[in-house]
Amino acid sequence: QEVKIGFLADVTGPIAGFAPGMVDAGNLAITHVNDQGGILDGQNLTSVLADSACDGGSAGPAADRLVNAENVVAIFGGYCSGATIAGANGSAIPGNVVMISPASTAPAVAELEDNDLVFRDVVPDSIQGVKAAELLLAQGVTEVGLTYVNNDYGSGLAGAFEEAFVAGGGTVLANVAHEDGKADYRPEIGQIEASGATTLVIYGYENAGGGAILNQAVEAGSFDLFVGGDGMAGEALLATRDAANLEGMILTQAAPAEGPAFDALAALTEAAGQDVNGTYVTNSYDAVFLLALAIEKSGSADREGISAALREVANAPGETILPGEWEKAKELIAAGTDINYEGASGTVEFDDVGDVAGAINYFVVEGGDVVNKGLIE
Amino acid sequence: MDELIFFINRVLISGTVLGSIYALGAIGVTLIFGILRFAHFAHGDMMTMGAFVALILASALAAMGIILPLPMGFVVLPAAMVITALLALGIDKGFYAPLRARGAKPVTLLIASIGVTLMIQGLIRLIFGSGTRQLYVGGEPKDIFRFDMEWLGGSRPISITEPQLIMFVVTAIIVVALHLFLTRSRLGKAMRAMADNAALAQVSGINTALVVRVTWVIAGSLACVAGTMLALDVALMPDLAFNIVLPIFAAAIVGGLGHAYGAIVGGFLIAFAETLAVFNWTAVLRPLNAVLPEGMALPANLALVPTEYKLTVAFVILVITLLVRPTGIFKGAST
Amino acid sequence: MPLIELKHVVAGYGGAPILNGVDIAIEKSDIGVIVGPNGAGKSTTLKAIFGLLKVTGGTITFAGEDIANSLPDKLVPRGLSFVPQEKNVFTSMTVEENLEMGAFTRRDDFSETMAWVYEMFPVLAEKRRQPAGELSGGQRQMVAMGRALMSKPSLLMLDEPSAGLSPRYVIEIFETIVRVNQEGVGILMVEQNARQALAFASKGFVLAGGQNRFTGTGAELIADPEVAKSFLGG
């Protein structure tokens, strides 16, 4: 009577700060499915949560419980790349279970020998970094200081940014890694300040080191312009800070972050008391919703065939489905019409290795608000 | 001039802030070690706990509409200290005292304190969630004081925030108060006696149970001060102080375990080592560019080590200190 | 009524009892000396009186009150004081602070007592600001005794006060003990320098295997050939 989706979530450990929001977003998608007629023959879609603790060693047993004990149909997660890879190799791939990660950005995920089972709906770092570099150059910023969180996400993003920025004629005056969870980032900021940079690019997490750096950089008072990646773009960015200090701050995030799909999810999350701008919230919602669509499309709660169905429901062509439109999607699938899910995190078109290519939007803090400036050309 | 101001901002002030935090934490660690002879690993989480206690109190006051010109987290500090001290006493009674009563080895207590760490972390996250919060309740902004240095020919200001100023004052007061307590008061001397020779202290009729309680009260309230100050300076999160418990221990050890003054020295030593190791000397040496021959300009980043290795520096200092002085600068105790 | 009286005390460290019925009685004017072979239970007896281990049988009365299994922080205010055999000073604290710790349980002004102690041990007055850890063995022993006297005890218990001291200090320490006794403090001590100690003891107890073997005045015990042969080394 139940169709289970496994949530391989790094709820404890280093990213405990924002993992809960992602779990909630996934559960919101499940609620929507169940509220609008359920999955397949009106069955209940449920989630089974397992904690992978952002560590391959812990992810093994967690993923295995989902695959072998709970017999889930598909897995949403993991978040940290290490957990995703360990879960995939150890249990999901041999168990023939599809996984969609909403947050693992390491290139190694794409390199998995996965029988087309491992997907991710998060834009690889490379694209966002390049786009951000182009945007800054176009705006006439040619010298920046850069700091990134020292993990696959941060170093990938910073690497891509620096390469593109330098290639376009800019100079990265200082490139400084930071570790999450420290109390004090003044030495890091000081290094950047000392290089003479007045623009600070932060590739980190708003609710962890990145946010702390932003605060302390504001206190330092020697930067005119802040730039952040999607890890910094969250509701809390302005909630706990004086927007006047951040006036002009530029944030980049995978498109759309506006438009009908995003607005639809924004409305839904607001209704549920969640924050659509939370780190990877849109990706999480999309991942679970897509899994549900794929199960519906494959016609049975059988692991076989989900992977193929996933591409069919996610990729163009087909009738557009927006977040929350389960009833409509269910009818179309029943009628045999091809559908194409447009996610709040992007159009979500999976390529050969299961990655999405994405367009990047940018935002500017203006007059106490984060204003969406649309696609970076 | 700008170079000097930069140095003041980036090294003196930053180092002092960090050093104060480390020192406040390390004093607690070192006191507990001196009296109870075990490394209290849960001390970091006690700091976090104290900060959350302050958060609850501050939020409650703010909800009642009481807003003062000082940060609310600071205003409620005395009450928060009392509550945290009580919690510390409870933790001792519940988890450590039974082990001591059964003559457990120090390492067993250390492992028990790891268990306590896990429990505190679990509970904090259960109650408050795992996100980041601000201890500035009621939306008051953090005051930043910028001292204009133009009269000295500097183009940048010396800047310091309100919580940092408060922290300097509070740390200084605590250090002096603790010194007076330990050297002048009867109980303070009893604490020193017990740290020196617990069996003889008992034989002298010193109520050792009382001394243990006083130790926890002091350690707990200091933890609360340190946690709250840290949270005011940065932000409040469940793993706030857990992440700095290693440097705090390093500070206590470098100073010599069981030595309150050693902990203070160790705290500042570690903090300044961290700060200076990743300090970009180019910022100070830039005027040299004028005299250096063409093509020999200073690199943009002239730091001793990359920031990835910042914590490493603290530990390298630690290891070297220990190799030269195996029980810390002040010749500390050892189990 | 004796100052302290042990009647058939049984006590141990958790396993089999070490003391199997020890009887001791000391008046305020007495110097009592316990002698006996190694492992006889001499130190254990003192520890049992001082509440440092569990007494499972018999009675211990001090000035008529039962004190079995009371802890030191209750006993010291009542007038008992104990100098352990080793590690008996706070090495990191000054001489004066050591003495203060001896007076920890006192609420009244103890400056007079301290003056008395300094009078008794003039060398300590000179070194009052020096950490006790820097003193010689004999001086430490004086600090230890001074600390114990600071609570103004009516009974002072000492565990081998002369062990490891050079002959000169042994004499000094014993002289001091006699002097303290003359000031009105009952003494109960354990000694391996048995002959010397029994020579000035008013009461002597020979313990072996956790039981009394012989009891008498010091002179009687020295004179007893059996005691001398088996316990005093002939």
Place this chain on the structure above:
Amino acid sequence: MSSDLVIDVRNVSKRFGGLTAVNNCSLSVRRGSITGLIGPNGAGKSTLFNIVAGNIVPDEGAVIFDGEDVTGMKPHQLFRAGMLRTFQIAHEFSNMTALENLMMVPGDQPGEHLAYSWFRPWLVRGREIEVRKKALDVIDFLKLGHVRNELAGNLSGGQKKLLELGRTMMVDAKVVLLDEVAAGVNKTLLNDLAANIERMNRELGYTFFVIEHDMDLIGRLCDPVIVMAQGEKIAEGPMAEIRANPAIVEAYFGTPVEAA
């Protein structure tokens, strides 16, 4: 005649901070003798022992052992060279039984090497039986038989001292350094011990170097007796001679106490 001197301390000094514990001290121990070392508390006797036995490296001077300069050598190397010491404050292995405390003493046990214990267990076993028998003999001699299974940490003060002494009987050493073994030991038992020391000296050729405050014992056993004060050797000679020296008597022996 260096071969006659088994220990030769030459101009040794050791300072602790501002305090000079041993001050340019020279003394020697003849092979086959029982040499006594006396002096007031804090004279530097134990420090000198620590230097001779390799526990402390002197600041200046040299220690010659059996004709060889052993300054700065590690204690375990000196043990192998035939020097054995006891400690003034008993250094027992507190979490091991009294018997094990003695069984661990003999050197060169094959079982102390991983390779032997893994691949030649029969060798280990044979040696183990011998060691155990020896240890049991020693323990009975010391009248510790009833506590041989007790953890050494739980022994009485005097029993620990006896265990300390027992170690010297577990091996054949050229020189045994005894640091106040008598303190805290019952006098009757001490008589037996003294007899045993004399026997080991006479029959087995052990050399003893003895620190003591018990003048009866020193008088009975030792010839010559060395007197140390303030880190220096101030006198050497037979006990009778030392006792006749008024300066030493005044500083060291004092006058006997009167009965109360």
Place this chain on the structure above:
Amino acid sequence: MSAASNAATTGWDSPLRRGLMLFALMFLIVVVVGVVQGTASILLILTQATAFALIALGLNIQWGYGGLFNFAIMGFLMVGGASTVFLSYPVNQVFWDGEGPMLLARALIAFLIGLGLVLLVRQSHRIGITGKLKTALVILAWFAAYVIYRSQIDPAAAYIEANAGFIGGLGLHPVLGWAFGGLVSAIIALFIGRISLGLRTDYLAIATIGISEILRALIKNMDWLTRGTMTVSPMPWPTPLPQQLQAAGLSIPDSFTFARIMFLAICLVILVGAFLLVQRAYGGPWGRMMRAIRDNHIAAASMGKDVTSRQLELFVFGSILMGIGGAMLATFTQIFDPSGYQPINHTFMVWVMVIVGGAGNNWGVVLGAFLIYIVWVISDPLAQLIFLNLSALTEAIGWGAIPEIDSRALQMRVFVLGVVITIALRYAPKGLIPEVVRRET
């Protein structure tokens, strides 16, 4: 049987009974978890637990036998993992075809030159340079060596990272990789031990924590060697993967079971082998000597035991087991991820295993490792079960559901582990199966 081991076996009487009961209890837990979660899952848990048991055994050698406060376990696990990556990960042809090997060889030569320089200057007292001048020269030599080495390694690293990613592996058999993990750990332990074993207890503990953080920083940031934060996967298995068994015609559940049984078997063989060796050594004079050194190293030295080199022996021996265990874990999870290593999971957890199990008793330590690991794994569903019900309860009472209940419940697994630790210690402060005092009959 020798006298000593005789004594040990007879003295075992009551601990034996207690141990048997506890092992039976653990077996029961394994069976229950196996029934609830399925065979494949319990096999996976057991395999990782076996690796942890090996690691805990390593710590028991160091702490339980030797009293060495090693808190660098995480570092050794990382070293083991990185070593097995180097030996058993497939060959990276791009690296070998490019300039990389040549550049690295130059860096190696630079390293050797630097090392030679330092060693040479340290001998300078032979030509009459002593005291402060020598110290200054040595420091200068170290600095020069550092500069020489950096001048070669930096371009090499940059080149390799840009062109080949990282140097890849040698493609050898994973079990060889584990042995290599043990070997590299041994070398590093030798180095760490030499500089830090003179420190006492807590000071040694914090110094080793420091060293393990330094190791972590190095491994995490030497991208050319370890691929750093980018992680390395999939690590090859010594036994067939489930996929390979499926290709050979097994059903999916069977493929999991058989693949894991084979892996587990290898791990168990290693664990049992190590256990026997350790146990035999500990029961004899070697163990007695080590316990003596632990109890009082000054006296042990005066009794002719070479304390420094014996402690080093212990430290290296224990670290080898840790390195092998770390390599096993990396191979089994098929990923080497430097960011995944945390002191709390990889150092303190092992300490908990040893202390809760019973330091100084190999049976206790193995029991502790299995027990704590299983508790840690099942605390995930268990905490959820408890707290979802609790939330349902509060909802029923009308207090409303606990917000973010799923993830908050999971935070409680940490709490559950904490509770288990403190309760276990409270009732068995010397461990579940404490060290046995070897009494005579």
